[in-house]
Amino acid sequence: xxxxxxxxxxxxxxxxxxxxxxxxxxxxxxxxxxxxxxxxxxxxxxxxxxxxxxxxxxxxxxxxxxxxxxxxxxxxxxxxxxxxxxxxxxxxxxxxxxxxxxxxxxxxxxxxxxxxxxxxxxxxxxxxxxxxxxxxx
Numbered sequence: 001x002x003x004x005x006x007x008x009x010x011x012x013x014x015x016x017x018x019x020x021x022x023x024x025x026x027x028x029x030x031x032x033x034x035x036x037x038x039x040x041x042x043x044x045x046x047x048x049x050x051x052x053x054x055x056x057x058x059x060x061x062x063x064x065x066x067x068x069x070x071x072x073x074x075x076x077x078x079x080x081x082x083x084x085x086x087x088x089x090x091x092x093x094x095x096x097x098x099x100x101x102x103x104x105x106x107x108x109x110x111x112x113x114x115x116x117x118x119x120x121x122x123x124x125x126x127x128x129x130x131x132x133x134x135x136x137x
Contacts, residue, residue, distance in 0.1 A: 001088070001109050001110065001111065002024055002108045002109055002110055003022075003023070003024050003025070003110070003114070004021065004022070004023060004089075004108070004110040004114050004115055004118055005021075005022045005025075005118065006019050006021055006118045006121055006122060007019075007020050007022060008020070008038075008041070008125055011038065011040075011069065016040060016042070016071070016129075017041050017125075018037060018038030018039055018040055018041060018067075018071075019038050019041065019044055019122050019125065020037070020038035020039075021038070021039075021065055021066075021118070023108050028065050028066055028078075029066045029078075031102070031106065032065075032066060032078050032094065032097070032098040032101055032102045032106075033101040033102065034076075034078045034096075034097040034101045034102070035076075035101075036067055036068055036069065036076055036078055037066060037067060037068070038066065038067070039064060039065070039067050039122075040067060040071045041125060041126055041129045041130060042126070042129075043064070043067070043073065044122040044123060044125060044126035045123065045126050045130070047118075047119030047122045047123050048063040048064070048065070048082065048118075048119055048122065049064045049073075050062065050063060050064070051063065051064055051079045061081050061082055061083060062079050062080070062081055062082070062095075063079060063080065063082045064078070064079050064096075065078055065079060065080055065091070065094075065098075066078045066097070076096075076097050077096045078095070078096040078097045078102070079094070079095050079096045079098075080092060080093055080094045080095065080098070081093040082115075084112060086112070087111065087112045087113070088109055088110065088111065088112055089109070089110045089111075089112050089114075089115040090107065090109050090110075091108040091109075091110075092106075092107045094106055
């Protein structure tokens with residue numbers, strides 16, 4: 001089983017912190033080799049952001065895991081299916097920029113409590129950083 005954590009480094013490109021997912025201590029962007037970075041703090045209102053792309057592709061199980069260094073997911077991002085199975089959470093079916101760079105069959109399995117803790121930490125960080133947590137979308 002893998003380990004999932006989150007850190008909030010400062011992104012010099014647009015002057016805000018980002019949520020950087022770490023899998024077994026290594027940044028998600030390094031696993032995916034997608035030239036992206038962490039997720040901008042303003043996208044963290046619901047924790048790990050839903051993919052909001054084409055309406056037909058809209059799926060509550062598809063989440064954004066890295067974003068272009070410019071901070072705009074529409075510019076570049078990687079996403080994956082996040083599937084809950086009992087006490088585990090599985091990241092699989094990577095798409096977006098990761099579709100051309102990530103190893104085939106890449107899959108991570110985390111304890112569900114760890115995933116939920118990371119999502120809660122992202123929501124709390126968003127509330128602290130973005131207009132006092134008010135609805136900014």
